[in-house]
Amino acid sequence: MIRVLLAEDQAMVREALAALLGLEPDLEVVAQVARGDEVLAAARAHDVDVALLDIEMPGATGIEAAAVLHRELPDLKLVVLTTFGRPGYLRGAMESGADAFLVKDAPAARLAEAIRRVLAGERVIDPALAAAALAEGANPLTDREREVLRAAADGSTNADLAATLHLSPGTVRNYLSTAIQKLAARNRTEAVRIARDKGWL
Amino acid sequence: MIRVLLAEDQAMVREALAALLGLEPDLEVVAQVARGDEVLAAARAHDVDVALLDIEMPGATGIEAAAVLHRELPDLKLVVLTTFGRPGYLRGAMESGADAFLVKDAPAARLAEAIRRVLAGERVIDPALAAAALAEGANPLTDREREVLRAAADGSTNADLAATLHLSPGTVRNYLSTAIQKLAARNRTEAVRIARDKGWL
DNA sequence: GGCCGTACATGACATCCGTCATGCCGGGCC
DNA sequence: GGCCCGGCATGACGGATGTCATGTACGGCC
Numbered sequence: 001m002i003r004v005l006l007a008e009d010q011a012m013v014r015e016a017l018a019a020l021l022g023l024e025p026d027l028e029v030v031a032q033v034a035r036g037d038e039v040l041a042a043a044r045a046h047d048v049d050v051a052l053l054d055i056e057m058p059g060a061t062g063i064e065a066a067a068v069l070h071r072e073l074p075d076l077k078l079v080v081l082t083t084f085g086r087p088g089y090l091r092g093a094m095e096s097g098a099d100a101f102l103v104k105d106a107p108a109a110r111l112a113e114a115i116r117r118v119l120a121g122e123r124v125i126d127p128a129l130a131a132a133a134l135a136e137g138a139n140p141l142t143d144r145e146r147e148v149l150r151a152a153a154d155g156s157t158n159a160d161l162a163a164t165l166h167l168s169p170g171t172v173r174n175y176l177s178t179a180i181q182k183l184a185a186r187n188r189t190e191a192v193r194i195a196r197d198k199g200w201l
Numbered sequence: 202m203i204r205v206l207l208a209e210d211q212a213m214v215r216e217a218l219a220a221l222l223g224l225e226p227d228l229e230v231v232a233q234v235a236r237g238d239e240v241l242a243a244a245r246a247h248d249v250d251v252a253l254l255d256i257e258m259p260g261a262t263g264i265e266a267a268a269v270l271h272r273e274l275p276d277l278k279l280v281v282l283t284t285f286g287r288p289g290y291l292r293g294a295m296e297s298g299a300d301a302f303l304v305k306d307a308p309a310a311r312l313a314e315a316i317r318r319v320l321a322g323e324r325v326i327d328p329a330l331a332a333a334a335l336a337e338g339a340n341p342l343t344d345r346e347r348e349v350l351r352a353a354a355d356g357s358t359n360a361d362l363a364a365t366l367h368l369s370p371g372t373v374r375n376y377l378s379t380a381i382q383k384l385a386a387r388n389r390t391e392a393v394r395i396a397r398d399k400g401w402l
Numbered sequence: 403g404g405c406c407g408t409a410c411a412t413g414a415c416a417t418c419c420g421t422c423a424t425g426c427c428g429g430g431c432c
Numbered sequence: 433g434g435c436c437c438g439g440c441a442t443g444a445c446g447g448a449t450g451t452c453a454t455g456t457a458c459g460g461c462c
Binding site for chain 4: 343344345368369371372375376388
Binding site for chain 1: 210211212213214215216217218220221223224282284303305306307308309311312354355356357358386387388389390391392393394
């Protein structure tokens with residue numbers, strides 16, 4: 001039997017996925033968690049073979065959780081699952097040691113199949129998404145630029161940003177200006193949208 | 202047997218929910234669709250008792266689909282399911298004739314229970330969400346204001362908006378200004394965020 | 403030690419944005 | 433018919449935003 005850990009914050013979706021996997025004769029969901037920062041403890045406690053990680057979770061993202069698991073339990077196989085097929089997510093997941101990357105609008109059969117294949121030593125990713133990730137290159141933003149852009153996403157003014165980030169208003173403007181140019185946007189709002197779409201935020 | 206129609210765009214989630222409902226002895230998922238605009242035809246073709254509608258779908262939202270079903274098939278029970286527990290969504294669903302409103306982070310058992318209860322003639326909603334919906338009142342935005350705000354969400358400039366909406370740039374400014382004031386925001390970005398959070402977009 | 407990239411800052415400038423006053427038109431409503 | 437509301441428009445004003453030039457400081461790298 002393949003022992004599976006399931007990490008997904010939405011209870012209904014999590015339990016539905018568990019029901020789905022429970023229909024497979026060779027799979028067994030032995031642990032479920034709703035937060036990214038509870039994944040490691042659960043994996044240790046239940047001696048699992050593969051972890052299924054949603055990206056959007058409180059506590060820690062599935063990508064962050066994957067990095068921790070990969071470091072602490074190198075034999076554990078990692079399948080990252082996400083609603084959004086953003087190339088930056090794929091890149092981040094792969095760099096964190098994930099063995100498979102699936103989007104939730106793929107057919108359900110793909111999930112059990114991916115679990116079996118990673119246990120056989122294969123890597124499973126959508127070829128189209130892989131091409132997109134390679135085509136667009138890596139995240140061009142520096143840590144600071146990303147931080148300021150993320151903080152600006154909610155409509156904060158330059159003065160707000162300066163206060164919360166402990167910077168001068170002029171510096172905030174400069175970071176936003178370079179971010180806007182790197183992303184080929186025309187203003188901060190467009191920059192936020194582009195960075196989000198690519199999984200760079 | 203209770204005959205269920207399942208409308209949800211993400212295939213993996215849809216099939217997982219079907220697996221979950223399939224475990225219930227008195228429930229039978231007889232049709233699945235991935236788009237809001239395919240719901241009515243499927244409901245007619247399969248003689249269903251209850252429709253489970255996700256809100257975020259291409260073609261038409263689950264709320265729009267609910268309105269159509271309520272008009273065309275008044276005996277059909279409607280359960281609206283959503284990721285985001287936004288008060289405006291609840292209000293919209295109820296006004297469209299929904300019998301139940303569930304968020305996806307509720308436990309899975311709640312789903313089958315809700316289906317049985319709506320068939321027994323009950324209405325099922327989260328009391329906390331109902332309170333929030335009543336507390337915040339109705340959407341204060343006019344159709345035009347909402348339309349302009351929605352179009353502005355991607356970072357378009359006033360000139361862009363004027364061109365796409367066939368308005369003068371000054372009129373665009375006016376609509377955005379009134380929307381910003383009604384939402385107690387400081388700029389369009391904040392206005393978009395607030396309207397989104399409340400389910401008014 | 404020199405070079406480069408990043409973080410941080412300032413000041414000047416042009417443009418964009420948000421507000422306000424004001425006006426016109428058409429549709430409900432009493 | 434008068435009143436109010438919503439859609440549409442213009443012009444003026446101040447403040448916010450985006451760009452650019454320029455500068456300092458620190459760390460890594462060859």
